[in-house]
Amino acid sequence: MAMTTLTIFHYNDLHSKFDQWPKLVSFLEEHRTDDTLYFDLGDHADRTHPATEVTRGKLNVRLLERLRPTAVTIGNNEGITFPHDWLAELYDEATFPILLGNVYEADGSRPNWVDETLVLEQDGFHIGLFGVTAPYEELYPELGWQIESPYEAAERALKQLAHCDVIIALSHLGFFGDERLAERFPEIDVILGAHTHHVLDEGVMTNGVLIAQAGKYGKYVGEVTLTLGESGVVSKEARLHELSQQSDSPDTLALLHTEGADAERLLDVTIAETDGYTSDWFGPSPLGDLLVEGMVEWCAADVGIIPSGVVLEGLAPGGVTLNMLHRICPHPINPCVLTLDGETLARFLHDANEETFTTMHVRGLGFRGTVLGEPSLYQIEQRDGQTYVMGERLDLNRTYRVATVDMLTFGPLLPYLADQPKRYFMPELLRDVLRETIVARHEVIRKG
Template sequence: MAVTTLTIFHYNDLHSKFDQWPKLVSFLEEHRTDNTLYFDLGDHADRTHPATEVTRGKLNVRLLERLQPTAVTIGNNEGITFPHDWLSKLYEEATFPVLLGNVYEADGSRPDWVEETLVIEQDGVKIGLFGMTAPYEELYPELGWQIESPYESTKRALKRLEHCDVIIALSHLGFFGDERLAEMYPEIDVILGAHTHHVLDEGVMTNGVLIAQAGKYGKYVGEVTLRLDGTKIIEKEARLHELSHRSDSPDTLSILHSEGADAKRLLDVTIAETDGYVSNWFGHSPLSDLLVKSMVEWCTADVGIIPSGVVLEGIPPGKVTLNMLHRICPHPINPCVLTLDGKTLTRFLHDVSEETFTNMHVRGLGFRGTVLGEPSFYQIEQRDGQYFVLGERLEPNRTYRVATVDMLTFGPLLPYLKDQPKRYFMPELLRDVLREAIVTRHEILRKG
């Protein structure tokens, strides 16, 4: 039999960086043929962008619909920053397959738009596809979803696809999760990855499995080439195409301009009037003080601790609009309550006050700011080198409920908080809490 070539294009983690999208579309339109495969690996949508926010992600799906990918999977931004009703309806009008094997409704059923596996045939070669996303086990149930181990869902998918000649995994597990997947299941031929934003110029071969990932924000498109002798793969190659010098797709530019104008108009809604709030990452910050106080009340906690850098700028005197709040607090970050003993709380307070922490530039974890900044506390004071909570000396053996931001509990920043008892408050984001606080204060002042 003749040697044939299977060409695959993939990208990941656009995060609603729509300035890059017209270039990416232009590249894929130029390289599209009837025999090429196109995949989006999740986190296409990010509520940081006003147009994604105001359309509940439907703009992102409309953009994908125009591109007509072979299949997509979801990332954590679609999965755990969208309220349940947003995600349950997100892909209901999509005509492209959404492959997702490890997320279920609370009753164990799957949304109508989900497919666990997909088989396509090209030149007599059966290509089996499946997808899975990062298993945030503490977060999905708070939004009304069940989450399964991706390694278990992979085992089930491979059983269904064992008759296929080529098996491709669409993964939003991150590079290290992909390596584990390759070690466990060498029958997978290619893992198209995402989540950790790795730039894998030529891919990585692990246990005979080719792992490919294409950075983030649409800066790259990945290309995987499989050469087959009949139905047997004889060669695997991966490379990246850098897109900064690409021309834009005019039609896509026009759509984004129109959608952006609509989003700005729909978010130009006045919710209150204020005398203004100052924001300061390295000094007294009334706006972050208001936010942390409101989080304690929202979560019925004892005390509050947040990095002031989650508030990007202050609010000038006058009208406060939804658009303004979205710009000031764009993060897909949720309130969280930690239950800590006094000894751990003391360590937490010390660590977030260290200069190495306050000056830290953070990328990922939902943070869309610059630096973490100095902490804003509520019901916590430091006097004569000792901490006081609710007016009393902090006791090492006492238990405290601490309102904070979820990003501090995931492990990379403060690893010892990851295993502490906690509850996430979802789907509300920090800006929802801030909005409620500003509106409430406005009403009190108006009546008083």
């Protein structure tokens, strides 16, 4: 068997940042040959973008379809910010494979839009592929899916691919999850990664496995070159291509302009008239107060605590449109109820008011704002050095149901909240709660 070279291009975590997409398309069109492989590693879609929102992600799939990837996998933005029916129908018109081994329907059956593995043949070599995504164990079931350990799914896939000369994993586990995957399964040749937005200029070799990841937002395209011989993979190389100087694809620019205009038009729907609500991340924030009050009602909680920074700006007096709410509250963040004893609630309040917390610049966790800001509270008052909850002094031994935002319960920001009893409200996002709260309190504009 003669030596041959396998060239792979990959990118990840576009997050519907479509300003970079025409450059990425142009680059890949220039480098496309019949033998090159192209992979998207998930989080292509992000409901922060109006066009993704109004098309339920179908625009993202249309863009991928024009690119003709070899295969894709999904990220957490497709998996846990899309309602079940959105994801179940997302790839209806796709002709490319979606590789995903660890997500199932609620009844345990494999979704009809995914493949567990894929085998390609090139120059007599068999190339085995599989995909896994981050296992948000508490969130997927709320949306009607089952989630499996990606390592168990990988073990099963590797048994199916044992006859292959090359094995490539499409992963949305994050870099540290990829390292664990490599430590456990050295038979994998390459892990194409995502999720943690690592910029790996030359990849990282772990346990003989090459891990490659290409940042975020389409700023880079990764290239992996494998030299194959009789014994399988002889050498592995990875590098990144930075795209800031790349020309744009004119056809892609035109399509995005049209889709963006359509999205703006579809969201230009007036739902209510108000006298206006101001917003301030470090002072009185009536719109943040309205949102936290609405969340307490929505979740049937006792009290509410949210970072005021989730509301990006206020509402001017007059009509309120869906476009405004999407701009003001773009985050793919869900309401959550924590069940806290009084002592933990007191700690939560203290930490949420700390300057290091309120001025924190957060990237990820669904947050699409700038800083967290001071907390907006409902049914909680702090005066004369005392905390009052529902009109009475905070009882350290009592249990309270606290409405908040899911991002605070994931661990990185306030680790002790991750271990508390909780319930996530899905698929509703914060802007859905804000919309319903505004409509409930103000005159609804009716056609005619």
